[in-house]
Amino acid sequence: MDRGSGLNLIYEVTLDKMQFHRSRVEQSYATFRGIIPGKEVRCSGRLTLDVVFGTLENYRSKELLFHIVPSHNGYHALLGPDVFTMFQAILHYGYMKLKLLGPNGVITIASDLDRAFLAENTTTSLSLVALSKALAPEELTTLRTMVDRDEVVLSKKPKSTSFKPADKTVKFQVHPMDPNKTASIGTQLDPAVDEALRTFLCENWDIFAWHPSDMPGIPRRLTEHSLNIIKGFKPVKQALP
Incomplete structure (x- = not known):
């Protein structure tokens, strides 16, 4: 899943492996950026597929619209952020797990670290190849200069933007x-x-309070904090994104 993309993308090589009949593919005018800097990628078509999470005993399914990408990638498909809302799913990158509520309990989809690492490396390699083919030598030189300059600018930015009280x-x-x-x-x-x-x-x-004892009689209906966890389970702090 990709929170940065507004489209559900599927790659032509994935459809070939699925032996998908291309008669169901409709025309698409969608374009997106992000694979090759400064270049748009035009989708070669679109189609609707059933996406299912879970098992035969406990599953959720939705019809999703996918746009076909005419290039290779380390992933089979990418699901956009709207899918989170449709399935009411929670994704945790730290644990590499996706959780959503099914008709018979919570559905947990776990990823494999080795396969994810391999897919990321494959995507990076293919992007570099596509970049070298799509850009002329002078464009590569200009892009490299821009990247170097941006890195210099970023290195000069202050590391912290937190609020600082007055010195005196x-x-x-x-x-x-x-x-x-x-x-x-x-x-x-x-x-x-x-x-x-x-x-x-x-x-x-x-109206100011210096100690908790200065605030007696606050009704619980006004504000109350609680942790909705199963009794006996130890709370675990979620990793920062």
């Missing part, structure tokens, strides 16, 4: 009686802004 701050007592209840204010604020901010904090000190 001063503690300001917000509570009229308790000196421990303070707020930090930047020392380089405009004098008018500084005065307005201090006045606002003093007038609204009672």
Whole structure:
């Protein structure tokens, strides 16, 4: 599955292996990019196929529209992001598993790491061959220059864009009686802004909470966090994408 593609793609070599009768193929005007930089790929046709996940005892099936790609690839087909919605499926790249709800329970589709690695290497090799055939030598030189320049620009970008507080701050007592209840204010604020901010904090000190004990009586219907897991199972943090 490919979250970056809006089309469901199937390759001509895959149809040949399936011994698919080409009389069912319709004309397609769809094009897409991503295989050869700067070049569009025009699909050679389109067709509707039944896609089934699961086993005979527990399965889900949908009719999906595929666009045919007139080139080779390390994969048999690529399913676009709309398929996730249609099947209400959850894909986890870290565990290489696809899960969706079937009529008799959860359907789990597991991938093979070795075959996935081989498919990725094959796709890369075929893309390089297609790139060398599609582009003239001068175009390859220009593309290489652009890639090198982009890498230099990216290397100069800051590694982190997270929020950074002001370098110099001063503690300001917000509570009229308790000196421990303070707020930090930047020392380089405009004098008018500084005065307005201090006045606002003093007038609204009672809406702030410094400790959980300052928030008694919050009803559970307002907000409540829960983990919907089976009792006895250890929670596992999902890997970042």
